[in-house]
Amino acid sequence: MHDQNINVALKQIQDYFKIAISVDCVIFGYDGKELKVLMIQCNMDPYMGKWSLLGDLVSPDEDLDVAAQRILNERVGFKNLYLEQVKTFGKIGRHPSGRVISVSYYSLVKMSDFIPSTNLPIPAKWWNIYEVEELAFDHRQILDACLDRLRKRVRYNPIGFNLLPKEFTLSQLQNLYEAILNKMLDKRNFRKKITAMGFLTDCHRYQKEVAHRPARLFSFEMKKYNALEASGLIFEL
Amino acid sequence: MHDQNINVALKQIQDYFKIAISVDCVIFGYDGKELKVLMIQCNMDPYMGKWSLLGDLVSPDEDLDVAAQRILNERVGFKNLYLEQVKTFGKIGRHPSGRVISVSYYSLVKMSDFIPSTNLPIPAKWWNIYEVEELAFDHRQILDACLDRLRKRVRYNPIGFNLLPKEFTLSQLQNLYEAILNKMLDKRNFRKKITAMGFLTDCHRYQKEVAHRPARLFSFEMKKYNALEASGLIFEL
DNA sequence: TCAAAAGTGTTAATGATACACCCATGT
DNA sequence: ACATGGGTGTATCATTAACACTTTTGA
Numbered sequence: 001m002h003d004q005n006i007n008v009a010l011k012q013i014q015d016y017f018k019i020a021i022s023v024d025c026v027i028f029g030y031d032g033k034e035l036k037v038l039m040i041q042c043n044m045d046p047y048m049g050k051w052s053l054l055g056d057l058v059s060p061d062e063d064l065d066v067a068a069q070r071i072l073n074e075r076v077g078f079k080n081l082y083l084e085q086v087k088t089f090g091k092i093g094r095h096p097s098g099r100v101i102s103v104s105y106y107s108l109v110k111m112s113d114f115i116p117s118t119n120l121p122i123p124a125k126w127w128n129i130y131e132v133e134e135l136a137f138d139h140r141q142i143l144d145a146c147l148d149r150l151r152k153r154v155r156y157n158p159i160g161f162n163l164l165p166k167e168f169t170l171s172q173l174q175n176l177y178e179a180i181l182n183k184m185l186d187k188r189n190f191r192k193k194i195t196a197m198g199f200l201t202d203c204h205r206y207q208k209e210v211a212h213r214p215a216r217l218f219s220f221e222m223k224k225y226n227a228l229e230a231s232g233l234i235f236e237l
Numbered sequence: 238m239h240d241q242n243i244n245v246a247l248k249q250i251q252d253y254f255k256i257a258i259s260v261d262c263v264i265f266g267y268d269g270k271e272l273k274v275l276m277i278q279c280n281m282d283p284y285m286g287k288w289s290l291l292g293d294l295v296s297p298d299e300d301l302d303v304a305a306q307r308i309l310n311e312r313v314g315f316k317n318l319y320l321e322q323v324k325t326f327g328k329i330g331r332h333p334s335g336r337v338i339s340v341s342y343y344s345l346v347k348m349s350d351f352i353p354s355t356n357l358p359i360p361a362k363w364w365n366i367y368e369v370e371e372l373a374f375d376h377r378q379i380l381d382a383c384l385d386r387l388r389k390r391v392r393y394n395p396i397g398f399n400l401l402p403k404e405f406t407l408s409q410l411q412n413l414y415e416a417i418l419n420k421m422l423d424k425r426n427f428r429k430k431i432t433a434m435g436f437l438t439d440c441h442r443y444q445k446e447v448a449h450r451p452a453r454l455f456s457f458e459m460k461k462y463n464a465l466e467a468s469g470l471i472f473e474l
Numbered sequence: 475t476c477a478a479a480a481g482t483g484t485t486a487a488t489g490a491t492a493c494a495c496c497c498a499t500g501t
Numbered sequence: 502a503c504a505t506g507g508g509t510g511t512a513t514c515a516t517t518a519a520c521a522c523t524t525t526t527g528a
Contacts, residue, residue, distance in 0.1 A: 018297035021256050021327075021338055060255035060336050064327035088325045088340050090258075090301035099297050101258055103325050103338075171507075188509070189491070212505040213498035408480075425482070426518070449479040450525035 022095075022102045023067045024055035024139065026086075026146035027076065029111040029126055030163040032172065035179040036111070036126040037143065038076065039135075043122075046096060047136035053143065054124070055102065068105045075124065082108040082162040086149045087142075094138045106146035108162035130182070154180050155237050158199070161220040167203050169215035170194070177237060190237075197233060199225040259339045260304045261292035261376065263323075263383035264313065266348040266363055267400040269409065272416040273348070273363040274380065275313065276372075280359075283333060284373035290380065291361070292339065305342045312361065319345040319399040323386045324379075331375045343383035345399035367419070391417050392474050395436070398457040404440050406452035407431070414474060427474075434470060436462040 027038040042052040054075050058067040065083065072078050083105050090101040111126070127133075129147065134140070154160050160176050161168075174190045194200065200218045207214035229235070264275040279289040291312050295304040302320065309315050320342055327338040348363070364370075366384065371377070391397050397413055398405075411427045431437065437455040444451035466472070 019256070019258050019295065021258070058256065058327070058338075061329060063329055064325065064338070085324060087322060088301065090295070090340070092298060092300055101295075101301070101340075103327070169507085186491075186493085187507090188493085191508080192510095193490095207499095207507095209500080210506080211500040213507045215507055406480085423518070423520085424480090425520085428481080429483090430517095444480095444526095446527080447479080448477075448527045450481080452480055 019099045019101055021058040021064075022055050022100050023058055023064060023071060024053045024089075024102045024104050024142055025068055025071050025083075026053055026104065026106040026143055027072065027109055028106060028129075028146075028150065028163065029109045029114065030176050030179065031111050031126070033175070033179070035129040035176075037129050037132065038109070038124050038126055039132075040075075040122045040124045042136040044096065044136075050136040051125075051127070051133055051139075052136040053104075053139045057100075058103075064103055068103075068107070072107055075122075076109070076114070078109060078114075082159055084149065084153065087145045089138055089142060091138065102142070104142045104146060106150055108159060110163065110165060112165040129179075151181055156235060158220065158225055158235050164220075167205065167217040167219050169207060169217060171215060173218075193237060197228070197235065199228050199233070256336045256338055258295040258301075259292050259337050260295055260301060260308060261290045261326075261339045261341050261379055262305055262308050263290055263341065263343040263380055264309065264346055265343060265366075265383075265387060265400065266346045266351065267413050267416065268348050268363070270412070270416070272366040272413075274366050274369065275346070275361050275363055276369075277312075277359045277361045279373040281333065281373075287373035288362075288364070288370055288376075289373040290341075290376045294337075295340075301340055305340075305344070309344055312359075313346070313351070315346060315351075319396055321386065321390065324382045326375055326379060328375065339379070341379045341383060343387055345396060347400065347402060349402040366416075388418055393472060395457065395462055395472050401457075404442065404454040404456050406444060406454060408452060410455075430474060434465070434472065436465050436470070 029036040029038060038054065039051045040054060042048060042050045054071055056067065056071050056074075058064060062070070064085070068083055068085075069079070069081070072081055072083075084107075086104045086106060088101060088103045092099065094100065094102070132140075132143065135143065154177070160173065160180070163176055164172060170191055171187075173194065174185055174187065177190070178185055199220065201221055201224065203217040203219055205217045207217065225233075225235075266273040266275060275291065276288045277291060279285060279287045291308055293304065293308050293311075295301060299307070301322070305320055305322075306316070306318070309318055309320075321344075323341045323343060325338060325340045329336065331337065331339070369377075369380065372380065391414070397410065397417070400413055401409060407428050408424075410431065411422055411424065414427070415422055436457065438458055438461065440454040440456055442454045444454065462470075462472075
């Protein structure tokens with residue numbers, strides 16, 4: 001290959017391939033009280049030390065969704081999480097190292113199953129969603145867009161269960177909705193609505209070792225839900 | 238520059254910059270009866286002759302939204318159209334020339350103002366949304382995603398007016414909603430709802446030269462709507 | 475005078491909201 | 502026995518859905 005070819009190649013790079021693609025994941029969790037988001041500290045100027053979402057470049061032979069799953073798997077050790085693409089951020093100056101267009105996703109994690117790995121390259125921290133500090137890059141915008149989307153989605157799709165343990169009480173479920181929507185709900189109306197939809201399975205088991213009347217445990221099974229949805233059920237909370 | 242540098246450069250290309258970004262626009266229009274979508278014919282194998290959305294590569298110094306506006310302007314001659322980003326499509330094999338990740342947008346055009354330019358590089362055609370043939374690339378998926386989004390958006394945001402002439406009748410507005418939602422609506426209930434929201438301005442003018450009782454003309458002003466929204470109005474149809 | 479779309483209210487059904495007390499357990 | 506959250510039903514209000522006839526114009 002001689003210089004002329006190089007110049008052609010470099011010209012092409014300049015013209016078409018000077019953009020890198022990344023994926024950024026907003027990872028939501030729920031600890032039984034608060035809605036949380038997982039973040040790491042940025043090690044790149046000018047955002048050194050600022051908190052940042054988990055993200056990485058997408059390689060040329062990698063699907064976007066696969067890249068998102070990879071990030072979740074590499075950094076948090078989870079597979080097959082609920083994942084939804086939200087929005088693509090492409091402002092010129094959004095990344096200090098050059099033109100990086102970022103496809104954002106949010107993901108839902110059962111924190112009860114989450115074992116914080118101490119041997120990961122970068123330690124991560126769960127932040128209360130309402131107490132997040134100033135973030136690196138345009139990650140505040142990304143976080144806001146994902147939280148907005150989650151709030152809409154959770155009202156019309158049964159995805160909240162991805163944040164709860166397999167067996168949960170109705171109060172836990174209500175509390176989760178209150179944390180996501182940032183709004184109090186009426187206990188009786190909430191229970192009426194969700195039990196009337198008929199997709200919750202009564203586990204015939206109860207909470208143990210709680211200093212009050214133990215609550216009935218329920219579980220959510222996608223199969224059962226799908227069957228009901230197919231016969232006309234409309235989920236709405 | 239000698240060969241070693243070349244190899245480094247090429248390696249970098251291979252590693253990070255082998256992905257091109259494009260924008261594809263679903264351009265919706267309304268001719269008074271049907272919801273339409275603007276498309277062109279593909280001149281690239283293996284999709285030669287198939288119909289395709291309007292799209293182009295994003296240049297490295299160009300915002301995504303700006304690229305979308307540019308495409309609309311270059312190809313259709315419009316500026317400042319309503320535009321919404323919908324989803325990013327990034328499957329490995331979606332484009333025959335290599336890895337191209339496409340950010341999709343939909344846009345709303347007043348067809349009444351649209352003068353089909355005959356001197357454009359590629360002639361475009363308005364298709365009835367419900368009669369679109371097999372499309373090039375993954376454009377069917379993109380179209381479906383954009384139509385879905387439009388259907389949701391139009392129920393909770395006053396964006397339908399972007400498809401109507403400045404002055405329109407209530408029947409035209411209803412017809413537009415029926416075309417978008419693909420569903421008949423009750424005339425009296427529709428009128429009650431939309432007039433009760435109070436943001437339509439009566440033009441005190443009427444249709445002319447129609448072979449039936451002429452309908453009252455209304456207009457939509459964003460200012461008025463914003464004021465009402467600020468004082469608590471919730472748009473919903 | 476006919477055809478075609480404009481315009482207009484009421485009733486019934488459904489869904490949403492508001493609200494207070496007794497129950498079972500651990501300490 | 503007390504503190505804590507679990508669990509339950511009804512009445513009111515607001516919203517939605519269903520429905521038919523008269524009016525105005527051009528042909």
